[in-house]
Amino acid sequence: MQSSLRIVWIYPDLLSTYGDQGNVLVLEQRAHKRGIPVETVHVRSSDPVPEQGDIYLIGGGEDRPQILGAERLRRDGGLQRAIARGAALLAVCAGYQIMGSVFGGEEGQPVPGIGLLDISSSRGERRSVGELAADVDPELGVPTLTGFENHMGVTHLGPGVRPLSKTIVGTGNGDGTEGCHTGKIVGTYLHGPALARNPGLADLLLRWAVGPLPAIEDGWYERLRQERLAAVLP
Amino acid sequence: MSQLPLRAQLASALGRTAATLSRATGRGDGSVIGGRVGLLLEPDLLRKLAADRRLALVSATNGKTTTTRLITAALRELGDVASNAFGANMPAGHVSALSTNKAAPYAVLEVDEKYLPEVLDTTEAGVVVLMNLSRDQMDRAAEIWLLAQKWRRALDGKPAHVIANCDDPLVTWGASTAARVTWVAGGQRWREDSWCCPECGGPLDRKAADWACRECTFHRPEPNWVLDDEDVIDPRGDRWRLNLKLPGLANRSNAAIALATAEAFGLAPHLALPRLREVTSVAGRYTTVERDGRSLRLLLAKNPAGWLEAFDVSSAERPIILSVNAQGPDGRDTSWLWDVDYRILNGRPVQVTGERRLDLALRLDVAGVPFTLRDSFGQAVASLPPGDIDVIANYTAFQAIRTEFGRAE
Numbered sequence: 336m337q338s339s340l341r342i343v344w345i346y347p348d349l350l351s352t353y354g355d356q357g358n359v360l361v362l363e364q365r366a367h368k369r370g371i372p373v374e375t376v377h378v379r380s381s382d383p384v385p386e387q388g389d390i391y392l393i394g395g396g397e398d399r400p401q402i403l404g405a406e407r408l409r410r411d412g413g414l415q416r417a418i419a420r421g422a423a424l425l426a427v428c429a430g431y432q433i434m435g436s437v438f439g440g441e442e443g444q445p446v447p448g449i450g451l452l453d454i455s456s457s458r459g460e461r462r463s464v465g466e467l468a469a470d471v472d473p474e475l476g477v478p479t480l481t482g483f484e485n486h487m488g489v490t491h492l493g494p495g496v497r498p499l500s501k502t503i504v505g506t507g508n509g510d511g512t513e514g515c516h517t518g519k520i521v522g523t524y525l526h527g528p529a530l531a532r533n534p535g536l537a538d539l540l541l542r543w544a545v546g547p548l549p550a551i552e553d554g555w556y557e558r559l560r561q562e563r564l565a566a567v568l569p
Numbered sequence: 570m571s572q573l574p575l576r577a578q579l580a581s582a583l584g585r586t587a588a589t590l591s592r593a594t595g596r597g598d599g600s601v602i603g604g605r606v607g608l609l610l611e612p613d614l615l616r617k618l619a620a621d622r623r624l625a626l627v628s629a630t631n632g633k634t635t636t637t638r639l640i641t642a643a644l645r646e647l648g649d650v651a652s653n654a655f656g657a658n659m660p661a662g663h664v665s666a667l668s669t670n671k672a673a674p675y676a677v678l679e680v681d682e683k684y685l686p687e688v689l690d691t692t693e694a695g696v697v698v699l700m701n702l703s704r705d706q707m708d709r710a711a712e713i714w715l716l717a718q719k720w721r722r723a724l725d726g727k728p729a730h731v732i733a734n735c736d737d738p739l740v741t742w743g744a745s746t747a748a749r750v751t752w753v754a755g756g757q758r759w760r761e762d763s764w765c766c767p768e769c770g771g772p773l774d775r776k777a778a779d780w781a782c783r784e785c786t787f788h789r790p791e792p793n794w795v796l797d798d799e800d801v802i803d804p805r806g807d808r809w810r811l812n813l814k815l816p817g818l819a820n821r822s823n824a825a826i827a828l829a830t831a832e833a834f835g836l837a838p839h840l841a842l843p844r845l846r847e848v849t850s851v852a853g854r855y856t857t858v859e860r861d862g863r864s865l866r867l868l869l870a871k872n873p874a875g876w877l878e879a880f881d882v883s884s885a886e887r888p889i890i891l892s893v894n895a896q897g898p899d900g901r902d903t904s905w906l907w908d909v910d911y912r913i914l915n916g917r918p919v920q921v922t923g924e925r926r927l928d929l930a931l932r933l934d935v936a937g938v939p940f941t942l943r944d945s946f947g948q949a950v951a952s953l954p955p956g957d958i959d960v961i962a963n964y965t966a967f968q969a970i971r972t973e974f975g976r977a978e
Binding site: 483556 | 704901
């Protein structure tokens with residue numbers, strides 16, 4: 336019997352507007368199916384981020400909660416220390432931008448991020464809303480990304496990260512790529528339950544945390560993926 | 570009401586003709602097209618049609634249509650009431666509602682949350698009713714804190730009497746710039762959008778219905794009206810047993826708001842309440858339809874807070890059919906399904922249908938709720954034994970089902 340997998344959901348009170356809870360539930364389910372016990376902590380923004388987690392999740396939010404979230408994470412330092420000791424992180428949408436050096440606030444003003452990813456974001460001209468599909472960096476061994484994006488951000492990737500994927504449909508970072516990764520960190524504009532549409536990405540995070548995983552039956556996940564990809568791919 | 574200027578009379582008449590044509594040709598109920606034609610001909614039509622009436626505007630994320638109906642029912646005690654009963658809640662719908670009933674001295678208009686500032690400016694309504702704000706169809710709707718901020722700016726400096734639910738912190742913040750507010754403790758089931766202070770971003774401490782910011786002075790105002798389970802307590806401390814025909818806690822909350830609103834029009838609870846009890850269904854919501862020995866109760870749920878309300882109405886002993894679409898009016902993004910806790914359905918036969926049934930199927934699978942996937946609503950109904958069944962559907966899925974039963978009222 337191994338010890339529990341510790342999942343830490345950061346700031347659901349601030350950054351959880353698009354079913355972000357879905358990513359937590361999918362990780363829990365896919366760990367349980369492999370007999371891995373899970374302990375999940377929901378960290379409110381008034382509380383310290385625990386440093387001993389295995390997988391950290393942070394979600395999307397409106398402009399003001401995003402700025403508050405970035406300030407509190409910077410002041411707290413728990414997430415930064417957890418990443419330094421090798422924890423995995425999935426950062427979504429507003430949470431993705433927070434991980435960079437800078438992002439755009441309500442009026443487009445630059446707001447400092449927490450610098451865990453070598454990216455910088457700003458406010459674009461128009462909102463990107465809709466289905467997205469993208470080919471994932473072959474290094475990661477994850478099939479075509481599918482999901483929904485709803486953001487005005489444009490993200491520039493520095494040399495310290497690689498694009499997570501190349502977009503087939505949708506906007507993503509704004510330069511033909513979507514998201515980024517480095518070490519055990521994945522950032523993406525695919526908001527809300529991104530892992531429900533991309534169980535391969537969920538398993539990547541789980542493998543980073545616990546090592547090789549046995550295959551499981553992907554019935555409903557696969558049917559939903561196929562339907563969504565067929566609806567948007569040329 | 571007084572005479573409209575000639576141009577407005579003509580615009581209003583042509584709009585009504587367009588509405589009649591729309592109904593006659595089976596294209597719709599005519600309430601949007603008629604208003605659009607009228608507004609095109611006379612942009613100031615809404616202002617002119619609203620002048621000289623006593624007007625209430627009703628806005629919220631959930632319960633707008635039902636509360637509009639309840640207030641309308643109550644005010645009929647005082648006289649004729651114009652209302653956009655079909656839920657066409659933007660200015661074209663308002664024009665249509667007011668021009669079809671020009672003589673009515675009262676009007677109750679359901680208003681889309683985004684349009685409230687514009688409609689308040691145009692109509693100079695004397696009463697504004699604000700119930701709740703929560704996440705809703707975020708691919709097309711505005712972010713709710715921004716909405717509340719726009720409400721604040723719109724109400725600031727206006728004479729309107731606001732009736733607002735003080736159990737919802739964001740609504741309280743949105744209403745609190747108004748010159749005069751009657752606070753109603755109407756309850757708040759969905760709390761996931763109000764953990765942070767709308768004023769300063771600090772954490773909100775919540776104890777039962779009460780709430781207060783830990784970091785600034787923003788706190789729940791003292792309510793004038795209180796919903797206490799089955800009863801409403803009025804500002805004099807008198808307790809009124811609601812005994813509504815409409816089911817569920819959300820409707821008791823809507824009724825508490827409606828009673829407070831009626832009183833703002835000078836109508837006392839003993840006169841308003843019997844009128845509220847006459848409302849049995851609202852544009853198909855809560856209605857029961859029959860098919861092959863099965864009695865199907867239709868419940869509409871458009872967002873996570875709406876699903877909580879629908880679960881509250883639904884009877885645990887009934888099988889349930891869930892139908893989800895993602896067309897424009899539903900929001901094309903199904904992410905919100907993950908904000909709904911479906912585990913409450915465990916132990917009931919659950920049938921899943923609708924255009925986005927696979928999204929819902931995976932959601933239920935991850936929640937550990939057993940279900941059966943059905944290709945159509947008809948199949949889902951036929952698969953269940955005769956008896957009582959509850960149906961919960963989101964907007965276009967609900968309308969499609971309602972149409973199968975001749976647009977059931």
